[in-house]
Amino acid sequence: MQNVDYIIVGDGYAALFFAHQLLLNNKSFVVFSEGKKSASQISAGIINPVVLKKFTTFWLAQDQIDFLKKSLKEVESYTNENYLIESPIHRIFHDENEQKLWLKKSANDDLKNFLDENFDHLNIVKNDFDTGKVNQSARLNVQGFFDGLLSYLGNNGKLVKEKFNYSEVNVIDSTYKDFKFKNILFCEGMGVKENPYFSNIEVIPNKGHHIRVKLSESLPKDITIKKKHFLFPLENGLHFYGGTYDREQLHHEIDDSAVEQLQKGLSEFYPNDFEVKEIHFGFRPTVKDRRPILGRHSEHYNFYVFNGLGARGILNGCYFSKTLFDFIENNIPLPKEISIDRFK
Incomplete structure (x- = not known):
């Protein structure tokens, strides 16, 4: 029987960014990866602090961008790869009204660091009303990120390539097959609907x-x-x-x-x-309120969930992995905006 601090079930952004927190904090763990391409693994990898339909931003956008850049540097220290692609977003304007709205919004305190006041014209595409550049936007090399991190985990005995079987969990002894765990974290995306412990979460x-x-x-x-x-x-x-x-x-x-x-x-x-x-x-x-779902099972106190990352999987997965780690390890309460308890 192998003792581990954590079993992580899943292999998308939530799972791998949480695994990164465990590596930083010298926790023992294994990641169960079924090996199918998750929504995370075929995602665009866009890192974007602006909602480009309405030119607005979102909760903790600057904090999330800063934390992601710091985290990717930490990941680079052990994979020896830089997965951040400095490729800013250029939003094509539909008409003059959008140009004016962009300029107006760029004066707002929460948007001035993101909406560039100088417009660009691109030669290779139709952009009769020019484009607006989103400062601090970028992309993740998605294929490289998953290949690199999963290879690192595999080479260090932290990856189990098989489908997780819920029926083999012993909730009383906290064991699963040959593993005895302190905590188990489910990061399964829509796969959570088959999970007997968290199938009712509102994703x-x-x-x-x-x-x-x-x-x-x-x-x-x-x-x-x-x-x-x-x-x-x-x-x-x-x-x-x-x-x-x-x-x-x-x-x-x-x-x-x-x-x-x-x-x-x-x-x-x-x-x-x-x-x-x-x-x-x-x-x-x-999730209806566009915020992820994190928290502890109401009966099995060492069972946790990290889900509902939506279209901002990279930023949500990275930033809230630390929030969840601090909740589990340091008893720091989860913000009510992301806690599983908000739906009770």
Whole structure:
């Protein structure tokens, strides 16, 4: 029987950023990874402090950006890889009114560090009303991040590549198969609906598609363009465009209507030919109040959940991993805005 401080079930942003906190604090743990591509692993990797539909920001945006950059430097210290891509978002304006609204909002205290007052014109796409640059925005090298961290965990005996079987948990002895654990943390995204301990948490699936396209004229490497969706270059010569949001069509197949929506959206501002090479989709776990769900089981006091990261998985996963660690290890109360208890 192997004694560990933690079992982590899941392998998305919540799981890996929490594993990072455990590494920083010399805690023993194992991560159970089923090996399927999670919503996190096919995500765009956009790091963005601004809601680009309305030009607003969100709770703790600056704190989250700062903490992510610090955390990625810490991750680099043991994976020897820098996963942060300095590629600011350029939001294409639809008309003059959007330009004026952007400038007006850029004077607000909570937005002045994010909305650049100087507009840019991009030559490779249609942007008749120019673009606004989001300062402090960037991207994560998603493939590199997951490959690098999962490899590191595997090489250090902290990764178990198998589907977690709830029926083999002994809640009285705190054991699972050959492991005796102090705490167990479930970071399963929409997989939580099969979890007998936390299946009732209020996460709502939101299906997102993206396409990977070959552009006849490639974008510069250091730019991310946003109109309806995000467009940016990938390492393999393809470009990412997406993703959609759908709470209705929740079957596990590609939706042709979503692909059509993406092709139409891209052709509206990319004037040259492109070819769709790949289509991907996943299910984001979203919450009505747009904040993650963290907390302890009401009966099994060493069972925890970390879920509901939504479309801001990187920022939410990174920042609140520390919040959850401090709650478990140091008895620092969870903010009510993210606590599982807010739904009682």
